[in-house]
Amino acid sequence: MLYAIRSLPFLWGGLLITLQVSALVVLLSLIAGVVLGIGIVYGPRWIYWPIRIYSDFLRGIPLLVLIFFIYYALPLIGVNFTNVMSVVVALSAFEAAHIIEVVRGAIQSIHRGQNEAAKAIGLRFTQRLLYVIAPQAIRRFLPPWINAVVDTVKGSALVSLVGIVDLTLAIQQVIGRTYIPMPLYVLGAVMYFVINYTLSSASRRLESRFAYIRE
Amino acid sequence: MSYHLNYGYIWTHFSKLGWGLVLSLELAFVSILIGMAIGLSLALAYTGCGGLVRRAVAGYVEFIRNVPLLLLVYLVFYGVPSVGGFAYDATESFVITLSVYAGATMVEVFRAGLAAVPRGLIDAGKAIGLTGWQRLNCVRLPTMFRIVLPSLSNAFVSLFKDTSLASVIAVPELTYGAQWINTNSFRVIEVWSVAAPMYLATGYVLLFLLQRLERRFSVH
């Protein structure tokens, strides 16, 4: 177990990469997911179907398949992304598809009378969204979204398979030198656990905090 | 863009994809069965017992659900033999990993399902004199299974997609087959344009079949 503790400095760089990739993906997928989610709820048919097909397709395939495909295929069509960029695109596209569903669920769970009352006092579409729908949608959006963030951090481990030195690959590299796998895997698991458990606890606390607004 | 599509290599070696898909389904199926066994026993333990057992079960669930599956796969395949002194092959190791992973999800599914059994039904069971054990078997479990069928369907399809991770320890399932064709032919777009829809289509077929099963058993 001493080996494990002494290897922490080597793992530090990997942890940073994991956190950076995760943060970037969370940000990109949040923006894309919210915009497309609003589009799928309020948009006309010709907006609905492309987004729907995108969301269903990306949620129906494994993340690993998407990462491999984007990583290998992009150079072939002339797009010269770095490793990290390819992987961020793949992960963000994947997570955005899930977030579209979260947004859709959050908005559609709001009673239609709310939108009607907002219309009745003369609010325009953006005003209705901002002052009436969004405040109510957010509390239904946050817990599942935080789950998506946890999934993103877990999914980021797959970038180790295309050569990016995240926490998982850093662990592999240390094991490659020391030949003592178990303590390091356990240490790595603990590190991921700490990150994600903090996030899911925050989610649980948020859920109870918003409970004061009853239907 | 000077890439020309050529599916020849794919069809020649389609058996890698076809049999890979079969293996993926087998892995998912076995894992969910074992996972359900784990999940049900732990859910019952959680519901029926006190503090220490509850914390242990919660600990197991929280740990598995917050750690990447990839790391768990490595931990079980590379890490465990090194301390345990035994060896197993990649497929066995993956089934164990995925079953433990599924078990954690199943605990949550069954725990919520048990809690969702209407109190009225349990009271009726008490009123006609059933013992606790009889109420469990005749009232609570059958009702719970009907309630959780949708969650089970989703979990199974999810697990099916997770079998793609077996490819990293060289288990010859669908993703491994596709990677093999990829590295041997560089027909990237062709191979993934076949493999990805295979996952997608299989997922839809599974959901469809499971929904028909749901309708046959559904109470509500």
Next chain:
Amino acid sequence: MTESTSPKPVVSIRAVKKSFGANRVLDGIDLDVHKGQVVVVIGPSGSGKTTLLRCINLLETYDEGSIQVDGVEVGFRDGSAGVRQPRRDRDLARIRADIGMVFQLFNLFPHLTALENVMLGLRKVRGRSSAEARKIAEQWLARVGLGDKLDSLPSQLSGGQQQRVGIARAVAMDPKVLLLDEITSALDPELVGEVLTVVQELAKDGMTMIVVTHEMTFARDVGTRIVFMDGGRIQIQGTPREVLSATGHDRLKSFLARIEMKHH
């Protein structure tokens, strides 16, 4: 029989038709509502009365005909070649600002206090400053008897209180006409009175209203005119005395008989 000296009606409905698929819900409606009038619309469920009300502020669209509020066509505008085109959201918002609606299910915004519910339209639609909006909102909430509940959330209020906030929210906007959609149907019986009292006072102060309701006592006492709808058409309309004692109109009589039984 109008109470107003001005000849131009506040709400003018002409030959309005609407279908939901194969179901003809509104089958040629003609109705005028003048300033200060309280028009009460009664009829069995499915008669189209709620749909008609919701067409006036275009929560539902109408297929044919014309609905004008203060001279402005609500549902359509004149397109390029003189062709009628549906209104855009921005124009609709402006039209709706002058029409107030109170809903059967209250539809208060649950994340805002009573005061904030009433202030929202004043600030964002009427463009008032925060201080002005607060003053107006406080006045109206006091008038509906909720001066001590300004900072309560809807979940902390009874049904009757919530509905009174709904009324305050609608009238604070100073609408040209107030639409009331079965506003007491979802209330416990003992709470109905407090809401109807508020509406009665508004009527006395000259608010133009179109009320869809089952409360016959209210219709008789407060209504200027009663309109009986059935099967998507106006079957009979007139003063309360004329309509409620109408002999020879079978459908109306059986409808009234059913309502009487329900209330006894």
